[in-house]
Amino acid sequence: MNKNIYIIRHCEAGGQSSDSPLTEKGFTQANALSKFLSNRKVDRIISSPFVRAIQTIKPFAEDANIEIEIDNRLSERILSSSFYSDWMEKLEATFNDMNLMYEGGESSREAMNRIVDVVTEIEESDAGNTVMVAHGGIISLLLNYYDKEFGFERWKKLTNPDVYLLRITKNDAQYTRLWKG
DSSP: OEEEEEEEEOOOSSOOTTTOOOHHHHHHHHHHHHHHHSSSSSSEEEEOSSHHHHHHHHHHHHHHHHOOOGGGGGOOOOSSSOOOTTHHHHHHHHHHEEEEOTOOOHHHHHHHHHHHHHHHHHHHOSSHHHHHHOOOHHHHHHHHHOOOOHHHHHHOOOOSSEEEEEESSOEEEEEOOOOOO
8 A cells, every 4th residue: 555645735825814816927827736746646636625826726726637625624723712912822722732722723633633634534535645734733734743843933934836646555654845935
């Protein structure tokens, strides 16, 4: 069982809400991402339902003639339903305490579990090479699952877009950052 999962953070968007579209620059990035992926074998594409995630992968999906599967578990993590002026400090605290939860939000552990569940299903599928499009917060929690050093500081260094390759074998799982843009 060898699986390659291309973990993609969406391109530049005009906001944080689920219906925020890509910016003009984001659409240009999506086309560049399509070219970047064009020489890679891909069997399956799974995306967050957020507009910016779908728009990020749509050029590649159309070029490769692969249907985009929507999975709600790839939605961005909800830190809280309340506004916090110190949200960065609150977010950092959730990397230090994976069970910390704010009003109306989910803990890092809960968010991590839902994206890990998607990866587990990919591992059990027939697809050898899968593209998974999501968001910085949830992606950083997935990478933290495999590498405890991937925390708040590494989250801050993610780019829009960003691409990581997660290689899963029978006995191991390793990731590599592919995007240099």
